[in-house]
Amino acid sequence: MKISSILGLNARTQLFAYKYNTARGKNIADSKIQTAKALKKTGIAHPRIFRKFRDPDEVLNFDWTKLPDKFALKPSRGLGGAGIIVVKKKLKDGTWLTTQKEKVSVEDLKLHALDVLEGAFSLGNDPDVAFLQEYVGRAKTFRRWAYRGTPDIRIIVFNKVPVMAMLRLPTRESGGRANLHQGA
Structure with missing residues (x-):
């Protein structure tokens, strides 16, 4: 695999998130409360x-x-x-x-x-x-790999098709947070 074939976070945001999501969709994604409502509505x-x-x-x-x-x-x-x-x-x-x-x-x-x-x-x-x-909390399965916090899986959907996913694991460096901005 060539390094140029890796889709980084910035490219993902610029090339796909901004371009293909509606203002309403971005508003829902930016709000944890609105996201929870959308998840509930779909039974997730x-x-x-x-x-x-x-x-x-x-x-x-x-x-x-x-x-x-x-x-x-x-x-x-x-x-x-x-x-x-x-x-x-x-x-x-x-x-x-x-x-x-x-x-x-x-x-x-x-x-x-x-x-x-x-x-x-x-x-x-x-x-x-x-x-x-x-x-x-976190499932026992993840205790071996996750430091203190709760891991999560992010799934990226494009045109209603899951196209990629990532596992976010809390680390010692991130202070037990599963957030990329904090070192996970």
Whole structure:
């Protein structure tokens, strides 16, 4: 195989994503919440979203103490995997332990959600929606290869035909995140 026959991320985006996707399609792909709606509509399994925050009052008035032991707090239109907190365990002192082995409190989560609303992690730093999502974890099969985080498989479909796929594995270098922008 020649090096010139490899389709890199930039070429994929420039030659295919921008050219062949509608503005509506790109909008759905850029929003984790809209993507979840599209997946649900087509019957594709995905982590359940159990709370959305669109304004600061919703963040401040939410009963954070009622959260499950495991969950993820995410920006809808986050960029490069930034702004995602994945919690895997509730501790006896009322705080949680993240997959990055950091303790977070209710106040930490509130402040993070408010940062998301302000656009701290979004495309173009535009105001965003924060949401809480079910924690998926990782299959035992991947534990040998995935450092701390959850791996995923991305499938690229062109004209309704799957044409390529990639396995994203969290690495030590990426801090346990399966995101290419963070070293996975």
